[in-house]
Amino acid sequence: MSTATQVNFWGVRGSTPCDGHQFERYGGNTSCVEVASEGHDPVIFDLGTGLRNYGDALIAEDRVAGFSATVLLSHLHWDHIQGLPFFAPVAGGGGALTVIGPHQEAGPLDKVFRAVMSPPYFPITPEELRGDVSFESVANDDFAVNGAKVRSRWVRHTDPTLGFRVETEGVSVAYLSDHGPGTVPDDPDDFVPDDVLELCDGVDLLIHDAQHTADEYDAKRSWGHCTIEYALLVAKEAGARQLALFHHCPTHGDDRLDTILRAAREVSACMNGPEVFAAADGLRYDLRPSTR
Numbered sequence: 001m002s003t004a005t006q007v008n009f010w011g012v013r014g015s016t017p018c019d020g021h022q023f024e025r026y027g028g029n030t031s032c033v034e035v036a037s038e039g040h041d042p043v044i045f046d047l048g049t050g051l052r053n054y055g056d057a058l059i060a061e062d063r064v065a066g067f068s069a070t071v072l073l074s075h076l077h078w079d080h081i082q083g084l085p086f087f088a089p090v091a092g093g094g095g096a097l098t099v100i101g102p103h104q105e106a107g108p109l110d111k112v113f114r115a116v117m118s119p120p121y122f123p124i125t126p127e128e129l130r131g132d133v134s135f136e137s138v139a140n141d142d143f144a145v146n147g148a149k150v151r152s153r154w155v156r157h158t159d160p161t162l163g164f165r166v167e168t169e170g171v172s173v174a175y176l177s178d179h180g181p182g183t184v185p186d187d188p189d190d191f192v193p194d195d196v197l198e199l200c201d202g203v204d205l206l207i208h209d210a211q212h213t214a215d216e217y218d219a220k221r222s223w224g225h226c227t228i229e230y231a232l233l234v235a236k237e238a239g240a241r242q243l244a245l246f247h248h249c250p251t252h253g254d255d256r257l258d259t260i261l262r263a264a265r266e267v268s269a270c271m272n273g274p275e276v277f278a279a280a281d282g283l284r285y286d287l288r289p290s291t292r
Contacts (some may be wrong), residue, residue, distance in 0.1 A: 011050020027281025
């Protein structure tokens with residue numbers, strides 16, 4: 001039997017971390033997802049507040065010393081980077097991260113990142129972390145990471161943002177955490193760019209922005225996010241096998257997300273689309289190579 005690749009959701013919320021009884025089941029940590037395959041160092045999507053819980057799990061499993069991973073950073077908004085200084089392998093030492101993120105017109109990625117993570121915004125800089133952190137910039141590129149094939153493509157958001165596709169051990173995962181057609185006024189709401197289709201083509205699991213309901217979208221179309229229906233459209237057009245609704249709005253508590261998920265599954269069934277689930281903090285999802 002083939003070994004599964006495990007996708008571990010450490011943070012699934014968008015815009016800001018949330019706390020309260022209404023977030024108990026789906027969670028309130030911001031974007032952080034791990035792709036773990038036996039024999040490979042982990043690949044991590046984004047550095048949101050969920051990264052701290054990932055570090056706590058590594059401590060509990062006595063895996064901090066010698067830890068090494070690659071981060072595929074979609075963009076530099078706060079909700080996608082806040083977890084870095086609280087991640088045990090680099091905060092306390094003993095581990096190393098290579099952060100691969102979007103090319104910045106303002107300068108090298110490490111310099112731009114340091115401008116956010118330094119006084120007076122934060123008391124320490126990346127260089128002052130006890131573990132090793134390095135930065136690399138990419139754009140529309142194809143490259144190898146830890147034995148996995150990676151594809152990066154620009155996606156529509158309010159600032160330079162990448163979507164990623166990772167192929168490892170016979171399975172594929174696409175990650176488009178922040179993607180909004182409304183940021184390009186000339187694009188029809190049902191237009192799916194070729195670069196997005198290239199990332200998501202036949203993917204085993206698509207993790208896609210699904211922050212807004214259709215009723216909310218008109219007032220927020222310039223925010224750089226999309227509707228649940230648009231996430232379903234991308235998955236359907238690309239032939240994705242499974243869709244994880246992601247980057248949940250901070251106003252959507254557990255009950256609201258239950259309702260959204262039921263509606264999304266009904267729509268997907270009507271359009272002969274993929275299996276759909278709503279990502280949740282702590283969810284561990286096994287993927288095995290498709291036999292189709």
